[in-house]
Amino acid sequence: MQPNTTRPIVIQGAHVVTMDAGRAEYRRGHVVVEGNRIVAVGAGEPRGYADATLVDGTGCVLTPGLVNTHHHLYQWITRGLAVDHTLFEWLTTLYPVWGGIDADAVHVAAKGALAHLVRTGCTTSTDHHYVVPRDGGDVFGAEIAAAADVGVRFHPCRGSMDLGASAGGLPPDHVVEDLDTILVESQRAVERWHDPSFGSMLRIALAPCSPFSVSTELLKQSAVLARDLGVRLHTHLAETLDEQDFCMERFGCNPVQYMESLDWTGPDVWYAHAVHLDDRDIGVLAASGTGAAHCPTSNARLGAGIARAADLYAAGVPLGLGVDGAASNESCCMLEEAHHAALFARARSGPRAMTVRQSLELATVGGARVLGRENEIGSLEVGKLADLALWRIDTLAHAGITDPVAALVLGSQPPLELLLIDGREVVRRDEVRTVDETSVAAEVAAAHDALVAKAG
Secondary structure (H helix, E strand, C coil), X not given: CCCCCCCCEEEEEEEEECCCCCCCEEEEEEEEEECCEEEEEEECCCCCCCCCEEEECCCEEEEECEEECCCCHHHHHHCCCCCCCCHHHHHHHHHHHHCCCCHHHHHHHHHHHXXXXXXXXXXXXXXXXXXXXXXXXXXXXXXXXHHHHHCCEEEEEEEXXXXXXXXXXXXXXXXXXXXXXXXXXXHHHHHHHCCCCCCCCECCEEEEXXXXXXXXXXXXXXXXXHHHHCCEEEEEECCCHHHHHHHHHHHCCXXXXXXXXXXXXXXXXXXXXXXXXXXXXXXXXXXXXXXXXXXXXXXXXXXXXXXXXXXXXXXXXXXEECCCCCCCCCCCCHHHHHHHHHHXXXXXXXXXXXXXXXXXXXXXXXXXXXXXXXCCCCCCCCCCECCEEEEECCCCCCCCCCCHHHHHHHCCCXXXXXXXXXXXXXXXXXEECCCCHHHHHHHHHHHHHHHHHXXX
């Protein structure tokens, strides 16, 4: 998607939440966008933009676009299955279904999931795609095409598994790959798609799935390859107590200690979930700059536990939010993650454990930091990319709530008046403008029925 090259866009009259270093807010402020950059932010109305496109933000709160740091887009067509299972039960139930995906199914699922995600204020999303059926076609390219259709800033992670059921892993053998194939295809994905430039709409990471579905050698060699190629590393870690037991029995240490021994810590690494951490683990993440994607809704759906998000935040660990896969979080709503992050932190650690502004920080500049893009996105500042969300809080559900940020984080999701990604209008008045929602919904329903029928 090309940057906006038309007239400047002036949004004024909104409560502006900048998330800049000083956490400035303007009760009736403005943001000016030229092309794909923010060129002015401040109080009142800007001067010198008589020829601009004016957006009246009265009754709205303006925030940076939300950043989703963990997802599995292909799962959008397998929602509502295994709804009362533990993680390992859920995986063994769904792997046979997921084994039937192909590039066409992944494209439909990704388009549906991303179209819904932008309606929840998300402007940048990762994806962790690790199911690669042998006869499934170019599943990774399919989701990249879907992201371009929707217009979202995209960080897909080339996932992998090399431990099938016959080797003691959980997934069926036909959805895992051998080590050499994984390394070749991972390098090919980076060389084909990764764009490291400022303002990039597409960056690739390498992402072996988890300690219980990949070999030690795959983790080691993926780390070397990623650093040779200059891309980030991602994996699931410390999600459940079952995983903790697995690592202790198999490797004689806990998950973080295991990853630390394989050079899987550092500012180029982030873990999904990070639920079961001790004080030493948190210290390792903080000292090394290793990030974490907090997924409170999915962790609750699967009964995995409540992450020590307040402790991670206090320690200075790069911390963002993730909706996780739609098969373990049917709502996939970024504002809901901010809502649950605040509530679960307080449920675990007391009423002052996390403020509403801190939870919104995790959803914006915190997520940008996890992805290494805090100098480009995550806050409303001059020179940054024009990724922003304008929320209407003057309707029945939110009118009269004193604090606009509390209305956003603690209330139900308000109508999304406008979403700009790279300066382009992607959502207007709660309607996605880049794809036809009705058509996509029909495609999703058909793909779901076909995939479930295929699994028998």
